[in-house]
């Protein structure tokens with residue numbers, strides 16, 4: 300087996316897979332090393348599918364807007380399979396005066412950054428989504444937001460990259476990155492050693508331990524989120540949903556099932572034995588949240604629930620950055636629970652960085668050494 | 675015969691079979707041919723096939739087709755079915771209405 304490639308990518312999530320695809324398109328040889336037996340078994344297959352610009356930090360917003368404008372609309376065609384992308388807007392719902400204030404603040408900020416988003420009243424919200432309960436008083440509305448199927452998008456990048464000759468190795472846990480003559484060169488797994496001219500570290504929260512082997516740290520924590528899925532319902536609506544209270548978010552999929560995410564609020568202290576397990580009280584809590592806004596879904600049956608980890612950066616914005624002290628190493632982690640929607644953009648940028656092209660967007664806000672003490 | 679880690683491992687050309695139209699996952703109506711094609715597209719595990727095709731993700735949650743799909747993966751890849759990992763079981767055990775789950779067993 301060829302253990303050398305132009306680029307070695309650590310992590311077969313949607314960030315690693317999309318980067319592999321864009322690199323293969325540029326003619327690079329690529330090896331992707333994935334710890335799990337399954338491709339995309341991390342957050343990438345477990346997320347809520349939101350492809351949103353509204354609510355994003357001003358540093359991250361250009362990445363989200365670039366993807367929505369240039370990449371998502373043609374992604375299914377490009378990758379040769381339907382990734383179920385819907386661009387039917389995002390409704391962020393409010394039930395109280397305090398919620399409305401929160402939403403208005405978010406909206407004002409987004410508008411000042413050039414995003415098409417506005418506040419709408421109860422009647423306007425009802426006109427967009429007739430299933431809303433009378434408790435919903437107002438909403439913010441971003442018509443260009445949407446959602447896609449995370450499992451299909453993650454596997455579509457994998458499938459196409461593999462077709463282009465990218466070598467994916469699963470069940471291959473990276474333990475260490477090694478420098479040779481001052482440059483990142485070797486990727487040591489529990490079974491083998493791989494060599495690359497460039498190494499891209501995109502292993503989610505686990506990137507922290509791997510980066511530590513070359514003396515680099517990213518200030519992030521792991522957090523758990525849960526998702527539940529209903530049996531198929533007749534087609535009702537295809538907007539992405541969120542709330543000012545953050546009590547749930549989600550959408551209806553092509554298949555008809557609703558996919559909703561949320562938390563119980565106790566995640567930070569629950570026991571988990573190091574695996575992303577669902578907690579018995581969380582799905583119930585999410586259901587109560589949903590039914591406050593959509594009482595008509597009360598009879599819908601939940602068929603499945605799951606949990607996933609997110610890699611939360613201390614400033615809630617990712618690290619997408621070459622490492623000066625370790626030439627040849629590029630870090631892509633700390634996506635803070637919103638790395639799915641921007642994955643096509645991030646893959647494009649990482650591929651450009653890896654081959655030495657100027658990235659199409661400015662990435663200086665995502666540097667690894669931006670973190671400073673508060674005083 | 676061991677677990678396959680290298681996803682470029684060759685399994686030869688995809689050759690259509692006369693019974694490719696046969697439905698394997700009845701809940702989601704996925705045929706044998708679709709599953710075989712998915713394996714050739716690089717979906718080497720039960721979990722990946724579920725996520726890619728929805729086979730085993732319907733109302734019965736794979737109680738009927740999982741064993742069949744396992745056998746198909748093993749056959750296409752030339753490995754033993756014992757090398758094909760099972761999928762994670764997900765709560766709830768039976769579909770349950772939101773209004774019931776949200777009530778957490780309290781009297782309504």
Ligand SMILES: Cc1cc2nc3c(=O)[nH]c(=O)nc-3n(C[C@H](O)[C@H](O)[C@H](O)COP(=O)(O)OP(=O)(O)OC[C@H]3O[C@@H](n4cnc5c(N)ncnc54)[C@H](O)[C@@H]3O)c2cc1C
Nearest residue numbers: 310312314334341342343346347349473607637638639640
């Ligand atoms: C429940 C939930 C809901 C979410 N909702 C949204 C949403 O609506 N919109 C949105 O934009 N984002 C959302 N996200 C966030 C999004 O899923 C992630 O930001 C995104 O998937 C990150 O992709 P990734 O490739 O960096 O990470 P991952 O998918 O976690 O991939 C990292 C990979 O690295 C592998 N790995 C780890 N350690 C090693 C090692 N030592 N060696 C080799 N491989 C290793 C892992 O197995 C994993 O496959 C959500 C996340 C969760 C969990």
